[in-house]
Amino acid sequence: MDIALYYAPITCALAPYISLTEANAEFEVRPLNFRKQQNKSAEYLKINPKHKVPLLVVDGEALTESTAIQIWIARNFPQANLLPSDPWQELKAISLFSWCSSGIHPYLSRINNTAKVCDVADAADSVRKYALEALTECFEIADDMLAGHDYFFDNFTAPDGHFFWCCRRATQFDIDLSGWKNVAAHFDRMHTRASVKKLLAFEKETQATFAAAA
Numbered sequence: 001m002d003i004a005l006y007y008a009p010i011t012c013a014l015a016p017y018i019s020l021t022e023a024n025a026e027f028e029v030r031p032l033n034f035r036k037q038q039n040k041s042a043e044y045l046k047i048n049p050k051h052k053v054p055l056l057v058v059d060g061e062a063l064t065e066s067t068a069i070q071i072w073i074a075r076n077f078p079q080a081n082l083l084p085s086d087p088w089q090e091l092k093a094i095s096l097f098s099w100c101s102s103g104i105h106p107y108l109s110r111i112n113n114t115a116k117v118c119d120v121a122d123a124a125d126s127v128r129k130y131a132l133e134a135l136t137e138c139f140e141i142a143d144d145m146l147a148g149h150d151y152f153f154d155n156f157t158a159p160d161g162h163f164f165w166c167c168r169r170a171t172q173f174d175i176d177l178s179g180w181k182n183v184a185a186h187f188d189r190m191h192t193r194a195s196v197k198k199l200l201a202f203e204k205e206t207q208a209t210f211a212a213a214a
């Protein structure tokens with residue numbers, strides 16, 4: 001099986017990288033330089049008209065959307081236990097992926113690029129304020145979910161990686177996680193995993209390669 005992950009540093013494509021690494025999968029990473037708009041190149045748009053990452057290509061077949069990609073990885077590497085085995089818990093894990101990608105991520109995007117969602121003059125601070133309020137609510141909910149647990153389920157599962165990315169992106173916008181003790185502890189715990197260490201080293205390497213080519 002030929003697996004390629006289209007990825008860009010900083011982005012939510014970090015999450016499937018973690019899952020593939022946890023699964024011990026052999027996969028090729030194809031990094032895109034967003035600063036050079038490689039995600040909008042004719043070549044990339046041909047395989048992903050959404051111009052986003054992550055994109056997983058398996059034996060030439062492309063799959064978009066983090067939730068679908070994560071489920072594909074979990075199904076194809078069952079020994080990695082990337083989803084809970086109990087059917088109800090499995091659905092709760094899928095619900096968690098969806099929440100990360102459609103309930104949390106959009107607010108992070110609004111903070112990242114206020115102009116993308118509102119072009120009213122001087123509205124940027126207001127967009128940021130409301131996004132931050134929504135994110136605060138999300139982190140409070142996640143904090144309750146994580147109370148008394150190291151991970152969202154009995155052991156590490158793929159949604160932990162997706163939520164880790166949400167937290168990391170938040171810290172890059174100077175959102176202080178320390179007020180949500182369980183979230184902050186989860187974030188620290190994730191940094192101790194070999195998959196996350198490998199991911200962060202790979203990101204650094206990729207950023208250096210992009211900088212050298214600039």
Ligand SMILES: N[C@@H](CCC(=O)N[C@@H](CS)C(=O)NCC(=O)O)C(=O)O
Nearest residue numbers: 011012051052053054065066067101
């Ligand atoms: N719903 C998608 C969202 C993916 C997404 O928004 N990716 C961002 C990076 S975090 C992206 O590629 N943005 C580039 C663009 O929109 O042109 C998913 O969960 O996979």
